[in-house]
Amino acid sequence: MRCKLKLTRAEQKALRPQQIIDAAFEEFARNGFAATRVEDIAARIGVTKGTVYVYFATKEDLFAAVVMQVSQPFAEMIPYIEAVEGTYQERLKKVIRLFYDKLMVDRRARELIRFMISEAPRFPDLVDRHDDEFMAPIATRIKSLIDQGVAAGEFRDGPASWFAEIICAPALMMTFTRVLFDNRRPLDEAKFVEAHIDIMMNGLAAN
Amino acid sequence: MRCKLKLTRAEQKALRPQQIIDAAFEEFARNGFAATRVEDIAARIGVTKGTVYVYFATKEDLFAAVVMQVSQPFAEMIPYIEAVEGTYQERLKKVIRLFYDKLMVDRRARELIRFMISEAPRFPDLVDRHDDEFMAPIATRIKSLIDQGVAAGEFRDGPASWFAEIICAPALMMTFTRVLFDNRRPLDEAKFVEAHIDIMMNGLAAN
Amino acid sequence: MRCKLKLTRAEQKALRPQQIIDAAFEEFARNGFAATRVEDIAARIGVTKGTVYVYFATKEDLFAAVVMQVSQPFAEMIPYIEAVEGTYQERLKKVIRLFYDKLMVDRRARELIRFMISEAPRFPDLVDRHDDEFMAPIATRIKSLIDQGVAAGEFRDGPASWFAEIICAPALMMTFTRVLFDNRRPLDEAKFVEAHIDIMMNGLAAN
Amino acid sequence: MRCKLKLTRAEQKALRPQQIIDAAFEEFARNGFAATRVEDIAARIGVTKGTVYVYFATKEDLFAAVVMQVSQPFAEMIPYIEAVEGTYQERLKKVIRLFYDKLMVDRRARELIRFMISEAPRFPDLVDRHDDEFMAPIATRIKSLIDQGVAAGEFRDGPASWFAEIICAPALMMTFTRVLFDNRRPLDEAKFVEAHIDIMMNGLAAN
DNA sequence: AATGAATGAGCATTCATTCAT
DNA sequence: TATGAATGAATGCTCATTCAT
Known part of the structure; x- marks a missing residue:
């Protein structure tokens, strides 16, 4: 005490x-x-x-x-993604929501993204290391999740399955509106998340 | 001479x-x-x-x-978007491709994005001005295009129509892979673009 | 025209x-x-x-x-001093008043004094030249005037006659209050001049 | 060691x-x-x-x-002036000599005067502060000394009593000959001081 | 472990001066 | 005669880093 x-x-x-x-x-x-x-x-x-x-x-x-240090939130994503359960649709939704949880709730994750972009030319090794340890493994797991969804007949077998980056991109987009405008130009974040999930699920849905 | x-x-x-x-x-x-x-x-x-x-x-x-100066590529997008013709699906596809043209072909556009993100805290006025003059007008026109597509029965009337940012986000994502890794970790850009268009068109399609 | x-x-x-x-x-x-x-x-x-x-x-x-250029007001003093008429008391009074006329009426004369003091170490030749051409001749003529007054029995034969600088010093003093304070701390200048003349005349008077 | x-x-x-x-x-x-x-x-x-x-x-x-820092010599003058003893004539003489002691013995005091004049437009606050803390208090005390001398019948009740500046001006004048010419044009300083005291005492004397 | 005085290389900015037009 | 673009040498001030205490 x-x-x-x-x-x-x-x-x-x-x-x-x-x-x-x-x-x-x-x-x-x-x-x-x-x-x-x-x-x-x-x-x-x-x-x-x-x-x-x-x-x-x-x-x-x-x-x-x-x-x-601030890569920690991303490290935590990996076991989470591996552990999600439910239909593949449900799993992907959870993963998308996870991005918003990390990026919007944890300021450190947002700023890490900004560090990466701002200082990339000065710290290329750091950028590569961050990609190797966190981003690439996350992308791999998301792709694998989509592939399984395709195999299970939940998602259609389109080119989108090759790029986890596309699925998650809007979360990054929202991150930047925060980073750029702080709170000067607010966005309806809840609606944005729902719209994101909505369009991706429809875009991926089989038939 | x-x-x-x-x-x-x-x-x-x-x-x-x-x-x-x-x-x-x-x-x-x-x-x-x-x-x-x-x-x-x-x-x-x-x-x-x-x-x-x-x-x-x-x-x-x-x-x-x-x-x-380097905002020029974005300024040029506005009349282009206003002038696109064809079905709304075709129009939106052209607009998405336009983003890649600007962001991937013109290095200046990519770096502008990076400047905005890196220096936002030091130059908030510049960020706001860039948003007012370029990003917001572009977003407005895209939204209007989607709304018209909905009215025409080409797109479904979902929440996605509210956020042009979601539709375009993957183009920004690809921008960052270039900015971050220069050419150290190449991406199949042509495939990426097709996947992006594919998923967005399916996500928006009526029925 | x-x-x-x-x-x-x-x-x-x-x-x-x-x-x-x-x-x-x-x-x-x-x-x-x-x-x-x-x-x-x-x-x-x-x-x-x-x-x-x-x-x-x-x-x-x-x-x-x-x-x-701004030494001109001082150059004009020499013929004036040589031409004053009346008793020696009257002449000296006129000369003292002349100093105030030059220094208080003509801003250029005031600033010249300031230039001399401020820039003396950088322009020693200028200082010497100004002394040779203007100040020393003026001092010589004032001393001569006092000596004549002594010879005429108007002034007592004291040590003061050796230093024209002492007789004129208060005019310089007033100059500095202007230069230092601009008009922040005003002085009753008319009274000051009368007091100056009064004490010098009394100090020099025979008997 | x-x-x-x-x-x-x-x-x-x-x-x-x-x-x-x-x-x-x-x-x-x-x-x-x-x-x-x-x-x-x-x-x-x-x-x-x-x-x-x-x-x-x-x-x-x-x-x-x-x-x-270099205002110190002036600060020391105040208690000295308050402590002088003797007839008022004697006191005033001592005060006049004090000016020469400070200004001619202590180079710092001379240069302070020069700083004030040279840099007055850039540092008006400093000039005012120096006047408030040192020059004005000194002038006040000298005036009071003269007033007492008048009351005691030693000095006549003339306009000169109103301006301590006039009484001390010649000391400033000598300061400038040093500052301007360094030692290029020497002055018989001892004689100058005696002449200064002589004319002021005669100028102020009753009868 | 912590300090903070000192360094020295660096950098934004200024300005007297030059010179081609 | 007048211009004003260009220079280059300064100069105030900063800051990462060191090291004796």
């Missing part, structure tokens, strides 16, 4: 990297990599610049750590 | 702003706003830093000029 | 240097030498930078020309 | 602001505000530009600190 008030030095030390990553996420999200100052990251958690360098050798390393 | 080698002062001057904007586009696309050096922009066209400031008061102004 | 509306080119040319000097005076007075931009000087008379350089080789040369 | 060669970090830090102010004083005095380079200030104490900015946010802030 007292641990909230006074941590031992060892506890402090164990917490620091996470604190720094959290603070860095906020600053990178606000300013982008280049325009973020290490000092501002430090100030957010009440330490000084030097402390950041105790845990991370360079600003780039810290950025990479932030990206790995 | 010699005009290629030596332009008059007046000719040079008339060309300069465009030269600078072109050079700036390349640098901003490569590095983002914050990490781009005005000196590098100048060097690209063989002038010195000072020359850039003869034409643009600040780096921010120059960025805004670049954005306006 | 028409000369005000349309000057011949030759007339224009003859006027330009004076126009430039006038404009330069205003800018140097406002900003000091270092912080004045040649472009602003040019803009004041509706020409461009290049034109200034047609007439003056460098900004320093132009500054020197301005200083020479 | 070794302390002269190697100070601890803490000692260094405590000294830095003063070192920077001292160095800045020299540079500002030599070149004026606009023409002084922060880099030269830093070089004077063997540090780099960046170090100056650790302690002062802008060049303007540093200038203000310098001005506050």
Whole structure:
């Protein structure tokens, strides 16, 4: 109980990297990599610049750590997709809703997307790694789900089955309206999700 | 003949702003706003830093000029969409293909999207302006096209008609695979486009 | 008559240097030498930078020309002092009043003083020249006037006669209150002048 | 002993602001505000530009600190004037001599006067503050001294009593001969002071 | 572990000056 | 004569990084 008030030095030390990553996420999200100052990251958690360098050798390393950290929501998607049950239609609907859950509920997931797009030329390895570990496996599983739906006679055997990206694209689209306009130009998100599911289900439906 | 080698002062001057904007586009696309050096922009066209400031008061102004300039492909979409002919199905197909033409053929359009996403927090006015002048009018025309298709009995009257963004989202998705991976992870783009059109047409079809 | 509306080119040319000097005076007075931009000087008379350089080789040369120009009020003091008439008391009073006339009525004289003090380390030759041509001759004539007054029995033969600077110092003091505070802290100038004359006359009076 | 060669970090830090102010004083005095380079200030104490900015946010802030610092000689005048003793004639003489002590002995006081005059348009607040804190209080005390002398029958009740500025003006005049000519045109300063006191005492004397 | 003074390379921006027209 | 595009050397200020404490 007292641990909230006074941590031992060892506890402090164990917490620091996470604190720094959290603070860095906020600053990178606000300013982008280049325009973020290490000092501002430090100030957010009440330490000084030097402390950041105790845990991370360079600003780039810290950025990479932030990206790995905020990839977590995507990692969680994989077992979820593997575990969905019901008809294939139901399963696909759940997967689509999962995207919105991750992207709209968890700001970290949204900003990760933005990091990827913004900093792609500076961090190509990071982009590839993120694709290898998260996006590609997710796409594979969705495609496999569609293929099974086709085999089960629920979906028609069209070219759409080859591209999970198409099925999920509208979720990304909504992500950008948030990222671009913050809340300046609101969208009826519930309706948007239903429309998305509606058109994809109709588009995929057999006969 | 010699005009290629030596332009008059007046000719040079008339060309300069465009030269600078072109050079700036390349640098901003490569590095983002914050990490781009005005000196590098100048060097690209063989002038010195000072020359850039003869034409643009600040780096921010120059960025805004670049954005306006590369919005051109989007401006051209509007009259095109208004002029498409054929059944509403045909019209919508043409519009979807138009997105790919603009986004995949013209690198500037792709990078504009990236600028918007990367620099949104620093240039909210630019983002809004781009939306007001280009994206919103395009969306409006697409929605109107769908509505007419519904009225004509070609499309069913579902929720999808409310969101042009959903119809076009996969084109944006493909844009990002290019932007993110450059050409490291190629996609069968022709097939992707056909799949996109296929699923949307089936999703919208009446009956 | 028409000369005000349309000057011949030759007339224009003859006027330009004076126009430039006038404009330069205003800018140097406002900003000091270092912080004045040649472009602003040019803009004041509706020409461009290049034109200034047609007439003056460098900004320093132009500054020197301005200083020479605004020394005129001081040059005019010499014949005036030589021509004053009346008792020596009356003459000295007139000379003191002359200082106020020059320094308080003519803003150019005030600013010249300020130029001298501000830019002395950068333009030592200018300072010396101004002293040789104007200040020293004026001081010499005032001293001579006092000496004559002593010889005539109007003034006592005290040490004060050796320093014209002491007699005139309050006029300089008032100049600075104007220069420093512009009009933020007004002074009763008429009273100040009378007090100045009163104390000097009493201080010099024989017996 | 070794302390002269190697100070601890803490000692260094405590000294830095003063070192920077001292160095800045020299540079500002030599070149004026606009023409002084922060880099030269830093070089004077063997540090780099960046170090100056650790302690002062802008060049303007540093200038203000310098001005506050060199106002010290004027601050010291106030208690001195309040403490002078003797007849009012004696007191006033001491006060006049005090001006020369401050202005001629302490170069900083001279340069402060020059700063005020040179940079008045750029730093009006600084000028006002210096007047409020130092010049106006000094003038008030001198006026009060004269008024008491009048009441005591030592000074006549003339208009001169209204302006302490007149009484002290010659000290300022001498200051300028130093500031303008450095030592190129020396003045017999001892004689000048005596002449100043002589004429003021005679000018003020009752009868 | 944490600090923060110091660095030094960097960068946006300015401006006196030049010169082809 | 006048222009104004172009230059290039500055210069104020920033910030990632280092390191002695």
